[in-house]
Amino acid sequence: RFHNLQELRHSASLANKVFLQRDYSDGTTCRFQTKFPSELESRIERPLFEDTVKRLNIYYAEAEKMGGQSYLEGCLACATAYLIFLCMETRYEKVLKKIGRYIQEQNEKIYAPRGLLITDPIERGMRVIEISIYEDRGSSGSCSGSSSTSGSSAR
Amino acid sequence: MLHLRVAEPMRECEYSQISTRSSTPMETPYKKRIPKRRKWQAFPGRNKFYCNGRIMMARQTGVFYLTLVLILVTSGLFFAFDCPFLSMQITPAIPVIGGVLFVFVLGTLFRTSFSDPGVLPRATPDEAADLERQIDVANGSSSGYRPPPRTREVVINGQTVKLKYCFTCKIFRPPRASHCSLCDNCVERFDHHCPWVGNCVGKRNYRFFYMFILSLSFLTIFIFAFVITHVILRSHRYGFLNTLKDSPASVLEVVVCFFSVWSIVGLSGFHTYLISSNQTTNEDIKGSWSSKRGKGNYNPYSYGNIFTNCCAALCGPLPPSLIDRRGFVQLDTPQPITPTNGITMYGSTQSQSHMAAATPLLQSEPVILTDEAFLPGRTSLGGPCSGALPLGGHPTPPTSTPNLSCDNDMLPLRNEQSDGLRHHHTDGGHHHFLTPEEAPSPPGMLPCGSPLGHSHTIQGFYNPASQDSLHEDSVRGLVKLSSV
Numbered sequence: 001r002f003h004n005l006q007e008l009r010h011s012a013s014l015a016n017k018v019f020l021q022r023d024y025s026d027g028t029t030c031r032f033q034t035k036f037p038s039e040l041e042s043r044i045e046r047p048l049f050e051d052t053v054k055r056l057n058i059y060y061a062e063a064e065k066m067g068g069q070s071y072l073e074g075c076l077a078c079a080t081a082y083l084i085f086l087c088m089e090t091r092y093e094k095v096l097k098k099i100g101r102y103i104q105e106q107n108e109k110i111y112a113p114r115g116l117l118i119t120d121p122i123e124r125g126m127r128v129i130e131i132s133i134y135e136d137r138g139s140s141g142s143c144s145g146s147s148s149t150s151g152s153s154a155r
Numbered sequence: 156m157l158h159l160r161v162a163e164p165m166r167e168c169e170y171s172q173i174s175t176r177s178s179t180p181m182e183t184p185y186k187k188r189i190p191k192r193r194k195w196q197a198f199p200g201r202n203k204f205y206c207n208g209r210i211m212m213a214r215q216t217g218v219f220y221l222t223l224v225l226i227l228v229t230s231g232l233f234f235a236f237d238c239p240f241l242s243m244q245i246t247p248a249i250p251v252i253g254g255v256l257f258v259f260v261l262g263t264l265f266r267t268s269f270s271d272p273g274v275l276p277r278a279t280p281d282e283a284a285d286l287e288r289q290i291d292v293a294n295g296s297s298s299g300y301r302p303p304p305r306t307r308e309v310v311i312n313g314q315t316v317k318l319k320y321c322f323t324c325k326i327f328r329p330p331r332a333s334h335c336s337l338c339d340n341c342v343e344r345f346d347h348h349c350p351w352v353g354n355c356v357g358k359r360n361y362r363f364f365y366m367f368i369l370s371l372s373f374l375t376i377f378i379f380a381f382v383i384t385h386v387i388l389r390s391h392r393y394g395f396l397n398t399l400k401d402s403p404a405s406v407l408e409v410v411v412c413f414f415s416v417w418s419i420v421g422l423s424g425f426h427t428y429l430i431s432s433n434q435t436t437n438e439d440i441k442g443s444w445s446s447k448r449g450k451g452n453y454n455p456y457s458y459g460n461i462f463t464n465c466c467a468a469l470c471g472p473l474p475p476s477l478i479d480r481r482g483f484v485q486l487d488t489p490q491p492i493t494p495t496n497g498i499t500m501y502g503s504t505q506s507q508s509h510m511a512a513a514t515p516l517l518q519s520e521p522v523i524l525t526d527e528a529f530l531p532g533r534t535s536l537g538g539p540c541s542g543a544l545p546l547g548g549h550p551t552p553p554t555s556t557p558n559l560s561c562d563n564d565m566l567p568l569r570n571e572q573s574d575g576l577r578h579h580h581t582d583g584g585h586h587h588f589l590t591p592e593e594a595p596s597p598p599g600m601l602p603c604g605s606p607l608g609h610s611h612t613i614q615g616f617y618n619p620a621s622q623d624s625l626h627e628d629s630v631r632g633l634v635k636l637s638s639v
Contacts, residue, residue: 019285024309024318024330027456028344066471074470078366081262092472125276125477127326 012115012134020053020129030060032121032129039133044114052106052118053129056099063095096122195480199277200340208480210269212353213338219268219353226264226371229411230257232404233378237385240402244388249381256374263367264352271476272357273343275324275332283325290320312455331456333437347436356436359476362469365426372416372423379412433457433464 018039023031034053036046073091077084103120111118111131119130195208203212212219230253238250278286290305305320307327318327321334324341328334333345335355344358356364382405389398399406429439433456438444444454458464 017281017285019282021327022329024316025311027311028330064472064474066467070472071466071470074473077473078470081259082266090473090475092474096475122477124279124282127275127278128282130282 012136014132015135016133018131018133020131022127029064030126031057037131040116040131043116043133044111048110052110055102056121056129059095059099059102063092063099192484193480194478194482194484197484198478198480200274201338202274202340204480205269211271211480212268213348213350213355215337215350216353218350222264222351225411225415226257226260226374229378229408230374232408233382236402236404237382237408240385240389241381245384253374253377253381256370256377259370260367260374263363263370266363267349267356267360267367268352268354270354270360270363271478271480272355273345273359273474274338274355274357274476274478275326275329275341275343276478277323277341278325286320286325286327314451314453314455316455331435331438344435345437359474362473365423365430365469368419368423368426372420375412375415375419378408379416382408382412430468431461431464433468 016039018037020032020035020037023033025031032053034050034057036049040049070091100120100122103118107118115134115136117132117134119132121127121129124130193208195204195211198204201214203214203216204210205212233253234250238253241249305327307318307320309316309318309330311330316330318330320326321328321341323334323339326341328341329343331344332341334341335345335348337348338355340355342355342357344361346356346361346364348355349364352364352367354360385402386395386398386405386409389402393401426436429436432454434444434454438454442448444452446452458467
């Protein structure tokens with residue numbers, strides 16, 4: 001329905017938000033649940049969605065991986081009294097930037113054309129992956145256009 | 156259906172929302188006059204920020220300045236009075252090594268005190284509403300006496316861990332996270348709140364804290380040893396009394412070091428043990444993973460061997476701060492719910508009733524918000540035990556409350572209370588947290604638990620500070636009794 005984010009911006013309104021919670025079954029490492037929410041069933045194909053979430057999980061695992069490189073970085077940082085981070089960014093931050101670019105790309109290619117938008121989890125404190133569902137302004141009757149009320153009202 | 160409080164909902168899909176470090180808000184004609192606020196200025200927790208958000212500390216920093224003064228004065232006296240003699244008589248390497256240790260101690264201290272310990276930002280209104288909906292669905296409609304406690308269970312590495320819902324932050328706390336009532340934040344991998352460094356110790360600054368106490372141990376022993384050496388050497392030459400006259404500072408240094416050594420070295424040893432077994436102070440105090448709890452109880456987070464545990468704690472990847480304190484507040488993005496000073500919207504009936512029931516026990520406490528009418532029905536059932544709720548699940552306790560640090564998942568028996576000099580590690584052990592005068596209410600008030608079956612866990616200590624767990628248990632107790 002929407003061909004790009006520009007079109008989404010001008011002709012759709014926010015209808016609903018779906019939240020994918022964290023999956024703690026692997027401990028405190030960052031993983032998100034891959035359960036397919038029922039609200040998205042009509043909007044996006046399941047394999048596409050699961051693919052996105054799985055890839056995000058892979059990226060987060062990569063950021064938090066404890067291996068030779070991260071130990072080296074840790075020891076080097078300690079030896080330089082952590083001043084090295086004034087000029088260099090940590091591996092974690094690099095992966096987060098990669099994730100940001102990935103989400104942007106997914107939004108452009110896959111989600112916006114379907115009227116969906118993924119919010120980067122870092123904007124939500126890594127608690128959830130927030131997926132906003134947009135409805136065509138003209139087509140949907142129940143949630144029309146802009147709301148000037150303060151605070152959100154859940155129906 | 157959810158509507159955001161924006162005039163133009165399309166803001167939600169602007170690219171700036173996606174970028175992790177967006178610093179400029181949307182410029183719109185009617186918003187240009189409003190000055191840009193940084194997120195730290197709108198931060199809901201009880202933290203102090205300096206240098207335009209670069210530095211973050213707890214609210215009460217008095218003891219931190221004491222720590223700083225002690226270190227600076229003792230080291231300064233050492234360099235001024237003892238080092239000249241020592242460098243001439245023995246070797247000039249002494250002040251050099253001392254200097255390196257001193258710089259390292261200060262560096263790690265500042266890093267521990269000024270950085271974000273791993274604060275979890277509070278849930279946005281949409282998230283909170285979504286979670287509540289899920290909880291209501293899971294528990295069925297709450298037609299009962301009160302809604303059941305909110306927990307989620309998750310199996311980690313074969314061990315069942317309970318995730319508790321934090322009423323203040325409106326999230327389910329990740330495993331190992333805990334809500335610090337002094338700072339009013341949920342902190343990831345919460346270790347403890349340390350007044351000596353003026354901050355919480357959590358995931359992001361634990362390694363700095365450990366290196367601080369370790370290097371401080373070395374510095375203290377170093378100064379102690381060499382001051383003694385100085386005094387002895389000088390006494391051989393000039394006599395003991397003359398030595399004391401020439402270098403009076405040495406006496407002060409010896410005294411300070413002597414008393415510090417025990418506590419700091421003991422603390423370093425304790426934390427070395429914690430790191431090697433991958434536990435937090437919180438977990439160790441509560442005995443979460445001790446075998447005394449049950450046969451199959453073990454620590455699911457441990458990697459199995461000491462070396463990996465140490466590496467993970469000290470050299471693992473350092474996650475970035477989640478609260479983005481120097482970012483600008485986007486006026487059109489959802490802001491987290493900040494509890495008002497009184498009752499918060501969510502669960503108000505619950506917290507009000509708890510607070511009302513809290514009146515009898517805590518009347519002596521000036522800080523309790525106890526203006527609600529007493530609910531006789533509830534008190535007769537809950538008794539003083541629901542009065543054990545410190546100051547309710549919320550609202551957050553007023554700042555004059557000195558020593559409440561809150562914990563999750565179980566009854567807060569030996570929770571640590573930190574106030575001023577009564578930090579848990581003052582005696583090098585980890586078992587004495589509350590001296591009788593510290594506990595806000597005398598243990599005599601504790602008969603509460605027995606009728607409801609959970610006093611066995613209160614071992615003469617009483618920490619009213621743990622909001623959620625007591626909340627939950629008293630809720631259960633009340634439900635039990637009311638079902639009769």
